[in-house]
Amino acid sequence: MFGGDTLYELRCSLQLAELEREGGFSPHVSPFTAVSDLGHLLSRAGFNTLTVDTDEIQVNYPGLFEVMEDLQGMGESNCSWNRKPLLHRDTMLAAAAIYREMYGNSDGSVPATFQIYYMIGWKFHESQARPAQRGSATVSFGDLAKIDGLLSKQKK
Numbered sequence: 001m002f003g004g005d006t007l008y009e010l011r012c013s014l015q016l017a018e019l020e021r022e023g024g025f026s027p028h029v030s031p032f033t034a035v036s037d038l039g040h041l042l043s044r045a046g047f048n049t050l051t052v053d054t055d056e057i058q059v060n061y062p063g064l065f066e067v068m069e070d071l072q073g074m075g076e077s078n079c080s081w082n083r084k085p086l087l088h089r090d091t092m093l094a095a096a097a098i099y100r101e102m103y104g105n106s107d108g109s110v111p112a113t114f115q116i117y118y119m120i121g122w123k124f125h126e127s128q129a130r131p132a133q134r135g136s137a138t139v140s141f142g143d144l145a146k147i148d149g150l151l152s153k154q155k156k
Helices: 008-022 035-044 064-073 089-103 147-155
Strands: 048-061 110-122
Touching (some): 035 048
Antiparallel strands (some): 048 110
16 A cells, blocks of 8 residues: 655645646645554554554656656546646646756656555454463573574584
8 A cells, every 4th residue: 555655756746836837736646544544544443463564665757747657557646536637738847847856866867756555453363372461471582592502502
């Protein structure tokens, strides 16, 4: 699932261009979920022992229009009901220039950052073993470092 900071370069460029050219802005990229919201949703659904992990992947494109074409091909164009149906040509050209100026790479490409969330949650069942109480361990993690030495002595 895409996370909250996905495509921040594109969103910022479009907002700045639209503010400058049209005096206001409308969201042109679908909203993304915050990591804290995912944990709360899983918890409210009855899951516990939650894990939410995140990765950031940066993909370089020749320009803003190629980013948008790729997004459309992925089916990730804006699905908001209240969005403006179109952007004016001069606003799009201004956004492309802002994107390249603010985020452009030295080779002329522009980055698009994708934040990806991975989620795991468990629901306990009576048939499953329960986790031990905190502090009930009988072996220290520090002792694990000594295992190699013990095993090599046993082989001799």
